[in-house]
Amino acid sequence: MATKQSIQKAYIDYVLTEGEQPKSVYIFAKKNKMTEAEFYNFFGSFDAIEQSVWTDMATTTLAEIKTQEVWPQYTSREKALSFFYSFFEHAKSHRSFATYSAKKINKGFSTPKVWEGLKAEFEAFSIVILQDGIESGELTDRKFFAERYKDALWVQFVFTLNFWINDMSSGFEKTDEAIEKGINVTFDLFQRSPIDNLIDYGKFLAKNSGIKEKMGF
Amino acid sequence: MVHGLKNMSDQQKEQNSIPTTKVQRSAKFVSTGFKIGGNYIKHYSKKLFNPELNNDELNSDNAADIYESLSELKGSALKVAQMLSMDKNLLPKAYVDKFSLSQYNAPPLSGPLIVQTFRKLFGKTPEQIYDKFELRSTNAASIGQVHRAELKGKKLAVKIQYPGVGDSISSDLKLVKPFAFRLLGMSEKELDIYMNEVEERLLEETDYDLEVRRSIEFSEACANLNNVVFPKYFPELSGKRVITMSWLEGVHLKEFLQTNPSQELRNQIGQALWDFYNFQQHELRAVHADPHPGNFLITPEGKLGVIDFGCIKEMPDDFYYPFFSTTSSDLLESKEETIKAFRQLEMILPKDNPQQVEFYYTMYKEMIGLFAKPYVKDTFDFSQSEFFDKLYAYGEKIAKMPEFKQARGVKHFIYVNRTNFGLYNILHELKAEVKTDTYKPHVLLEY
Numbered sequence: 001m002a003t004k005q006s007i008q009k010a011y012i013d014y015v016l017t018e019g020e021q022p023k024s025v026y027i028f029a030k031k032n033k034m035t036e037a038e039f040y041n042f043f044g045s046f047d048a049i050e051q052s053v054w055t056d057m058a059t060t061t062l063a064e065i066k067t068q069e070v071w072p073q074y075t076s077r078e079k080a081l082s083f084f085y086s087f088f089e090h091a092k093s094h095r096s097f098a099t100y101s102a103k104k105i106n107k108g109f110s111t112p113k114v115w116e117g118l119k120a121e122f123e124a125f126s127i128v129i130l131q132d133g134i135e136s137g138e139l140t141d142r143k144f145f146a147e148r149y150k151d152a153l154w155v156q157f158v159f160t161l162n163f164w165i166n167d168m169s170s171g172f173e174k175t176d177e178a179i180e181k182g183i184n185v186t187f188d189l190f191q192r193s194p195i196d197n198l199i200d201y202g203k204f205l206a207k208n209s210g211i212k213e214k215m216g217f
Numbered sequence: 218m219v220h221g222l223k224n225m226s227d228q229q230k231e232q233n234s235i236p237t238t239k240v241q242r243s244a245k246f247v248s249t250g251f252k253i254g255g256n257y258i259k260h261y262s263k264k265l266f267n268p269e270l271n272n273d274e275l276n277s278d279n280a281a282d283i284y285e286s287l288s289e290l291k292g293s294a295l296k297v298a299q300m301l302s303m304d305k306n307l308l309p310k311a312y313v314d315k316f317s318l319s320q321y322n323a324p325p326l327s328g329p330l331i332v333q334t335f336r337k338l339f340g341k342t343p344e345q346i347y348d349k350f351e352l353r354s355t356n357a358a359s360i361g362q363v364h365r366a367e368l369k370g371k372k373l374a375v376k377i378q379y380p381g382v383g384d385s386i387s388s389d390l391k392l393v394k395p396f397a398f399r400l401l402g403m404s405e406k407e408l409d410i411y412m413n414e415v416e417e418r419l420l421e422e423t424d425y426d427l428e429v430r431r432s433i434e435f436s437e438a439c440a441n442l443n444n445v446v447f448p449k450y451f452p453e454l455s456g457k458r459v460i461t462m463s464w465l466e467g468v469h470l471k472e473f474l475q476t477n478p479s480q481e482l483r484n485q486i487g488q489a490l491w492d493f494y495n496f497q498q499h500e501l502r503a504v505h506a507d508p509h510p511g512n513f514l515i516t517p518e519g520k521l522g523v524i525d526f527g528c529i530k531e532m533p534d535d536f537y538y539p540f541f542s543t544t545s546s547d548l549l550e551s552k553e554e555t556i557k558a559f560r561q562l563e564m565i566l567p568k569d570n571p572q573q574v575e576f577y578y579t580m581y582k583e584m585i586g587l588f589a590k591p592y593v594k595d596t597f598d599f600s601q602s603e604f605f606d607k608l609y610a611y612g613e614k615i616a617k618m619p620e621f622k623q624a625r626g627v628k629h630f631i632y633v634n635r636t637n638f639g640l641y642n643i644l645h646e647l648k649a650e651v652k653t654d655t656y657k658p659h660v661l662l663e664y
Contacts, residue, residue, distance in 0.1 A: 068332070068342060068344070069344050070328065070332070070344065070352055073352075074328065074329070077327070078327055078328050078329050081327050081328075081329035081330065082328075082329035082332065084329075085329050085330065085332070085333035086329075086333075089333065089336060089337070171337055173380050173381055174381065176330065176333060176334075176380045176381075177380050177381045179330075180326070180327060180330050180380070183327075184327070
């Protein structure tokens, strides 16, 4: 009896051995001794399998990090770091597949289909930690921008993923460095910074020093 | 109270960004170069109006700028800063004061990165390995940080290294070079010999597997010394970037001195330090070459705790004998043999003419005479400032002499000087009087 996992496994095995997707669902199903109907019970296409593997990597990571005893004590920054580290630690065992799948992706602005589920998981997670961070005062709530924080994190995630795929250092130590430094910079930007104070001061002056009148606004 | 160097909360300046790529790092150094240039302009324009002005302010401005850029770079550059600061005999005082700060500054690793480091090394999280593990470290060292942990009722100290430290050492040292030129006034070729020596030691320091092996070796070899204690090391809980050892209770030198300890207690600690170093130098011929105060603790029982064996300098015979024999007045009596020893140490070079030989002989004899003062009688009182003033004065004097523009002496001097002057400085701060005949140099009278 085929299961979601057994189909994923058979599919990964196939693409990594053959270097390409099976010609048709019919051939794939026959080779793995299941009916086409069984296959379609779980997935609508081969891309759907790939998508599910990526999505599962995110869900497993999330489930795993949340069981860590320290999780509730983490700040938003640390929660993001923890996700990144665990994701890539976990991804190590799927590295061949990840490389195969990611290299197929056309570089463009829209999110590739196979990452849609992954992105959804990641975003849901980002929104929660960012919201928590804003509520606790760790991060600054800025008009317009605060809603875009999650996109910044996703961009960083994709960047790190590409970095990891090209990382040849032992134990992927460089990726660890990229995560530590990258997330810290991003979260530094999310925090209250001199720019906020500058804008605030500017607003104050505009209201109270009569600049508007003098400059003829 | 604790291991490591200092409380992060009172870090001098919070570091939010570390320049990562080589280009960025270079940019950092370039901007420092500009600033120093600026300092000189400032200095000389002031001097136009006030010819009396001495170099102190200039030196201190320069040191502050170099320090600022080094401490933003972290890692190995920081180590070089530390090293320069230990060599008080080489650098004017103002540089030294600023550089000493670098011994106490480093940004912390994030909690998740610590968890990640453990998972990579042991396949487990710290909380799965220890019964208790404090994720927030209160103490930083220049290439890592220390955490408290507990296992089976035993208190532990866990030292964790920043990732990528080893990688950046060589490139950092290349970046430090131009500054070393300026500070030490050496040519590139001479500097290379010394820089390679420093690089070698620094790379060893990043190898925690090696550090654990050596720590065990040295703590066993030194086990019989009076009033010196070592943590117990746990190789099975240590690895490439983690060291687990038992927690030593105690305070650092500075805090110890604030408690106004009795002369007797200060002497006891001073004696322990003296014995620890001289036993290693003269009996083991390999020495803990990082005598900065952060590596020691003074326990509540008044013992000296040694907590870091990252930097070990081994002394080959062809360095040990000529150098330490010159500390004995028996050898110094024979000018001929002394010159031979100096030649072996490359303090006098084959191409030197007779006047130069005479000149360097006199200068180095004076230096060694100063260095060996503590060895001359069986006790030495390190509290007297006179001895140190003479040392500094000598250092400043030769720093101004064109004859010493060129570096002399074999590469081993860097760490051996750093060790011994570091030791003298700590003893001076302790104001200790110690028996200096406990472990004496082995002397060879003919060369």
